[in-house]
Amino acid sequence: MTCLSFPPSAPESELRLAILECGQVCYARHLMTSNDGNISVRIDESRVLITPAGLCKGRMDADDLLIVDLDGNVLASANDRRPSSETPMHLEVYKQRPDVRAVIHAHPIFATALTVAGLDFPDDILPEVALTLGNVPVSEYATPSSREDADVIRPLIRDYDALLLRQHGSLTVGRNLDEALIHLERIEHVAEVFHHARQLGNVARIPPEELRKLSKK
Ligand SMILES: [Zn+2]
Numbered sequence: 001m002t003c004l005s006f007p008p009s010a011p012e013s014e015l016r017l018a019i020l021e022c023g024q025v026c027y028a029r030h031l032m033t034s035n036d037g038n039i040s041v042r043i044d045e046s047r048v049l050i051t052p053a054g055l056c057k058g059r060m061d062a063d064d065l066l067i068v069d070l071d072g073n074v075l076a077s078a079n080d081r082r083p084s085s086e087t088p089m090h091l092e093v094y095k096q097r098p099d100v101r102a103v104i105h106a107h108p109i110f111a112t113a114l115t116v117a118g119l120d121f122p123d124d125i126l127p128e129v130a131l132t133l134g135n136v137p138v139s140e141y142a143t144p145s146s147r148e149d150a151d152v153i154r155p156l157i158r159d160y161d162a163l164l165l166r167q168h169g170s171l172t173v174g175r176n177l178d179e180a181l182i183h184l185e186r187i188e189h190v191a192e193v194f195h196h197a198r199q200l201g202n203v204a205r206i207p208p209e210e211l212r213k214l215s216k217k
Helices: 011-026 087-096 110-116 129-131 146-154 177-200 210-213
Strands: 038-042 047-050 066-069 073-077 100-107 161-163 167-174
Touching: 011 047, 011 177, 038 087, 047 129, 087 100, 087 167, 100 129, 110 129, 110 161, 110 167, 110 177, 129 161, 129 177, 129 210, 146 161, 161 177, 167 177, 177 210
Parallel strands: none
Antiparallel strands: 038 047, 038 100, 047 066, 066 073, 100 167, 161 167
């Protein structure tokens, strides 16, 4: 069984392996390029396991991960790594969402391109979006690597499991990393289909009454 869908009782060693596996998938799928992106899981009520700054998420060791508290203080770092500058954004999620145990911040190409182009997420072009995520809001712009990352998601993350960060990337959450990754892959798939449809010259929207039928399922 894959580590990504870890149960609530999973030990810390399993959570470390789950983050490594998630990083490898995200890097291989071009959802995180270079040393971009970060992944975290909640260990318990007060501790979070998170990827470090400056490392490619496809090539990490279990000891590269850090443990921080909800204020961002480093509690343990076996390889003496620094926490990512985007750690406050992850902690904002855990503070607001007791149901969430996994957070992925990625830089997916097509979904990020939507925000660069100033377009909304197309939540009405494929039925599976209405059946799963529904609307995916785009945050305000934030200065990279500042606490503004946490500020711009604050009004949104209570109500959504998937966000786009304007001219930056994505933020997806779940009860485990499998759920957060499924949201991330779905966002990117929809954005890529939308891109290709525009190239072909027409984007057909699902009529509102059909969308309403789907959202009742
Ligand atoms: Zn980022």
